[in-house]
Amino acid sequence: MEEQDNHIKNQSPEDCEGCPVHSAANLMKLGVDMENWDYVVALAGNPNTGKSTIFNALTGLRQHTGNWPGKTVSRAVGGFEYADSRYKLVDLPGTYSLLATSLDEEVARDFILFGQPDVTVVVVDANRLERNLNLVLQVLEITDRVVVALNLMDEAKRAGKDVDDRRLARDLGVPVVPTVARYHEGMGELLAMVDEVANGKVVAKPYRIKNEPPKLRDASAQLVRQLQSVYPGLPNPRWVALRLLDGDERIIRAIQDGELGDLSQANALAVKPAADLSLEVLG
Ligand SMILES: Nc1nc2c(ncn2[C@@H]2O[C@H](COP(=O)(O)OP(=O)(O)O)[C@@H](O)[C@H]2O)c(=O)[nH]1
Ligand SMILES: [Mg+2]
Secondary structure, rough: HHHHHHHHHOOOOOOOOOOOOOOOOHHHHHOOOOOOEEEEEEEOOOOOOHHHHHHHHOOOOOOOEOOOOOOOOOEEEEEEOOOEEEEEEOOOOOOOOOOOOOHHHHHHHHHHHHOOOOOEEEEHHEEEEEEEHHHHHHHHOOOOOOOEEOOHHHHHHHHOOOOOOOHHHHHHOEEEEOOEEOOOEEEHHHHHHHHHHOOOOOOOOOOOOOOOOOOHHHHHHHHHHHHHHHOOOOOOOOHHHHHHHOOOOHHHHHOOOOHHHHHHHHHHHOOOOOOOOHHHHHH
16 A cells, blocks of 8 residues: 555646656566656767766666666666655667667667656767757657756866857757766756656756748648547657658557557556546556
């Protein structure tokens, strides 16, 4: 009974701001057990941006490494507590994009798309900002629960670059925290921001690419309407529509076999828990 109470501790019908949004069932399929954890945070980023350094700084010895289920891609999962919440942290493979053209990209994308992490921290190299923003924009198409860790600020400074984190936050529409992970600088600020996004105190309004050709815009709008009528709770119909128009095999399969349907159900529960929702459903 205690466990069940714990599971729904943040959920009340009238105020669901702090509700976790992750899909516990899909995370289980991805090999991440959320029982007794409040939130799950994914770490994404290009290779060599300091993801593992941040992962180690936040989890210390509370971590284990292994492989993604059924894949030869290694991963690290760890945990930490912050402000009375228990966080699971998952280090995703380093990628330049999320178009799933490599196994690493597929793993990273599936985790963000199907696991629906409560927060995705995208670690970027302040010294190579332009190249790194490609991934940030792709993550923002899938989820708005993003915090950008603007890492390697010391290297950028050394190279004479004065990176304006506030301007970047304004332009992207999501929180940006400058960090120097190697020296643990900015880790407290990063944790505080992750917590604010997880518990819904900070809601991002991410920049989305707008200047689409009219034909694409009309086609995607039509597909979005169809997706929303079939899967009302789908968190990112626009992204799914664009992937379908692109002929993305993995997403087509996820529609056909109901995987995306599960996702919209999980999301509908997260945003609208009925007062009499049975614990069985939540568990
Ligand atoms: N100067 C500097 N080096 C860093 C910083 N963060 C990470 N590094 C170094 O960058 C290298 C790559 O870091 P790592 O965490 O393995 O990157 P990952 O590939 O994203 O997991 C390591 O040598 C780190 O010590 C930082 O903020 N400043
Ligand atoms: Mg790493």
